[in-house]
Amino acid sequence: MPETNRQVLLKRRPNGMPVPEDFAIVDAPLPEPGDGEVLLRGIYLSLDPYMRGRISGQRSYAKPTELGEVIEGRVVGQVVRSRHAEFHEGDHAFGGYGWQTHSAVPGAGLTKLDPKAAPISTALGILGMPGLTAYAGLKTIGQPKSGETVVISAASGAVGAVAGQLAKREGCRVVGIAGGADKCRYVTQELGFDACLDHRGHLDSALEAAAPKGIDVYFENVGGAVQHAVYPRLNDFGRMIMCGMISEYNDVEPRPGPSLVAAVRKRLKIQGFIVSDHAALRPEYLAMAAPLVRSGALKYREDVVDGIDNAPAAFIGLLQGKNFGKLIVKLGDDPSRA
């Protein structure tokens, strides 16, 4: 067991697209678990678009990461030392904190994981926050009905891949948008979307062809030019599930959005949501999704980057669409996959 806790700190607030110099990698002493706490050795760290907001320091729904602090993040790992009655050395658990190899966290905030039920990394992806995000957005805002056309941007990503598969199960025509031929092939051939469009191509004409009856539900993950191509094709009573706009998170000045005159004429609903507002849906989502993941009916793909030192570069790549599947940093050995 190492003597130190390797951490990534926020050194400087990014101005536009983050650069490696915005982050500092340091070795700190191993944290000491207090009463009721657990020392967790991290195995996988989740990297997610929301983190761009946390390090920006701007007013948002969550407290920003301060300069010099460990960057926020969710971790699965293994208990090294426990001062909580329900956790024991060697237990696998979800709920470690931050871009660091070790964390001392209250046992009350940890969830035990059974590596035999599903790979522990899925607690960061399809059976974790991104999966619940897809479910909550569809259930509370999009409400797609059989026969409707659903368009999903960042379709090969952690949220989009789940959203599209769930909409297919509702009987919808599902059109993905992703970056490049490889991702699009995966989205149609593996995930079973009806079509997938490369956003680097001529999106207007491609959407016209792939969604000839217009678009009823748009699961928005990216913003930018993709949003401007989808918006005019929304049908009357169309719903825009505003999950994220990753392509605009690095803008220094906000970009204009589409004219809202169409929102009046077509009775559109454009609604944002944050998964943490819908934690109450977690049990029903897991009851539905976990068996489908085990049976292989719900598919997922992980993009695993090795080592905490590579977290900043991987995160920058995420903001540029370079990852292919749920982006995860491997922090240490995974004995459950030996």
Add this chain to the structure above:
Amino acid sequence: MPETNRQVLLKRRPNGMPVPEDFAIVDAPLPEPGDGEVLLRGIYLSLDPYMRGRISGQRSYAKPTELGEVIEGRVVGQVVRSRHAEFHEGDHAFGGYGWQTHSAVPGAGLTKLDPKAAPISTALGILGMPGLTAYAGLKTIGQPKSGETVVISAASGAVGAVAGQLAKREGCRVVGIAGGADKCRYVTQELGFDACLDHRGHLDSALEAAAPKGIDVYFENVGGAVQHAVYPRLNDFGRMIMCGMISEYNDVEPRPGPSLVAAVRKRLKIQGFIVSDHAALRPEYLAMAAPLVRSGALKYREDVVDGIDNAPAAFIGLLQGKNFGKLIVKLGDDPSRA
């Protein structure tokens, strides 16, 4: 009784702000009521912002008015001749059609009015489509709660005046936005809004002062600069009731809207609606509102223009915010107000 039916036809589709030359005033023969129809002598014609969409010819939720046709409009009047069992000469009714002094319409589409219950012109305003619009927008989208701050644009207009009074009755802080000191004085002193801001002034700082706790619900009637001033002040979970954007209806190219990144971060709901989708709410609205109108607890103001020949100029004025209260054209004598 005149021998002719005086009509306003659409001569040319307006390019931008309509001009008098877009309209033609003609005398046609009196229409002949068919079986089950009624010949109605119009007394009041309602002029409403939605008509700008009808004469534009663009794709919308309703069939556009074709060139050479009478422009769509709602009329209250008096039965001249009836070929429908339930209507008799002299009856007052709502449901006449178009910018014209007379119309032959199916009795099935007419609603009898009792001039003793309320002035018949209110069937075009506070007890008609505009009143129901205010009610439906608040009930189905805004859902304001006691203590919340509600901002209403075009606050002295037919819809805004009702929306604000209803929100006050829910216990909200209600801030109106209107054009000029006279309208603002009316909105606060007569309608009882907590504040009213002149959109020709410094709206940003005025909103800051009038809505110090931010804005929870925005009843959008105007768009443009007002929308851009209100949007950044919406609170988390804020709702934008997209009723209309009159200041942009004459744009040849759509103007950009606000960045939707805030819709994600703040979980905003931006939703359009059309009153005709909510006709089922009419009975409950009238049951609530009619007694309040009779008692004077719900106030309204009409801007009555005399004579069908003045309809085009009055409509152009409506699009420029020149009317003060519900805009109505008097088509002929009103014996109920004698």
